[in-house]
Amino acid sequence: MSTESDDKPRRVGRPRASGVESEGDVRTQILQAAAVLFVQQGYTGSSTREIAAAAGLRQGLLVHYFPKKQDIFTALLTRSLDESLATVAELSASSLAPEDQLYRLVHEGILELCVDRSSSLMLLPEAKQPEFASFWAQREVLRSAYRNLISAGCEVGSFAVDDLTLATDAAIGAVESVVIWFDADNATTPAACADHLAGMIIGHLLDDQSDLDAIVAAANEALAEP
């Protein structure tokens, strides 16, 4: 119904030198390009010029959207926690037993890490530096959720754990280990990874190993529903 022809690129502002037209939010495009480069070459190893080129724009414009290079990294780090923190909120509103909640949190977390490469950015050494402390504070929220679920699982007698801190770190660590080796090009699917690893992690926390089947079955049923 529009009187304008769709293929005429009517857009305010000087055209891009690269010819590539901006599709959607420019900041998002920059972030995507940066995520790929950071994963391949590291944060310091990827120049703002390279990132800009990958996003189809000039370095000067990138700086206009992200005045400091560090702003790009901060945005990516923060974004990488959103999904898991949303899952935590959802689960804690449910009335599921702690072992069921933890299984689902772990399973979801693994899937997320398999599909979104940028979730491995927190492993970059530069992420440890003080400018990114607020990211680690957020992440501590996620770690507490794991810890609380493990602790609650012990209280109801489902889990048996000596050292709560060690069990928590080992569980989160095993979830995150998937970013070290999962390769989207290989035959193994994210779902298969998630099933395998989640079984290993929850299985090792359970007091009675044979409870695992019921937990897995319940989670699979829940997934089958809308």
Added chain:
Amino acid sequence: MSTESDDKPRRVGRPRASGVESEGDVRTQILQAAAVLFVQQGYTGSSTREIAAAAGLRQGLLVHYFPKKQDIFTALLTRSLDESLATVAELSASSLAPEDQLYRLVHEGILELCVDRSSSLMLLPEAKQPEFASFWAQREVLRSAYRNLISAGCEVGSFAVDDLTLATDAAIGAVESVVIWFDADNATTPAACADHLAGMIIGHLLDDQSDLDAIVAAANEALAEP
């Protein structure tokens, strides 16, 4: 019995500007300083000048010992596999059952990763780049050892595994995950980490969970001997 006084610094060559005297092999000192910085700030994020300063010498001298910055990284990466590959060789010369061998390999590997911070260097994005391909070839030897032990364990009926590749990657991944979170400053000891994680990994491979206790007991006994 020496006629020379020990505190006179008789040494050929121009003295260091830093005043810090070289203790032992200079290349080793440079590598140690570089490992710390690479872990903290990444490879590209650590300049040769910084590394030299940390080792108590000037940048020009560092370049004399390692003509390319990349040579430092190559040396560190290569070194990080030595320990585990030696363990593999030792174990395969033994007549232990595959599940016992794998438990010990995993356990040793975790200990090593806890004590030697530089073993996490392979996680740096820069390590993936083609100049370091020979490191990955060596590492593939280690991965094969894991894979073969899991496969052998299945054949003798101790392990039950659907997907050999997935089981291998998950096992190595879980071992390596320790570098993500282990912190020497915390209360948890390397030994406690190794026990916990190795139990989780081998436990999940076993067909009959109750075999785990015997494997752990045998490994602990072997460690107690000289």
Added chain:
DNA sequence: ATTATCTATAGATCTATAGATAATGC
């Protein structure tokens, strides 16, 4: 006039090269 982009560049790096210097050895 407003907007989105561009180009040009200053100042601060960083790696690797070249050659000088301050010890001991003979």
Added chain:
DNA sequence: ATTATCTATAGATCTATAGATAATGC
């Protein structure tokens, strides 16, 4: 003379700043 180190620096970056330009909007 030999050795281990140094200083100085060229050339190539890299980030962030400043201001110009090429579109549409009115």
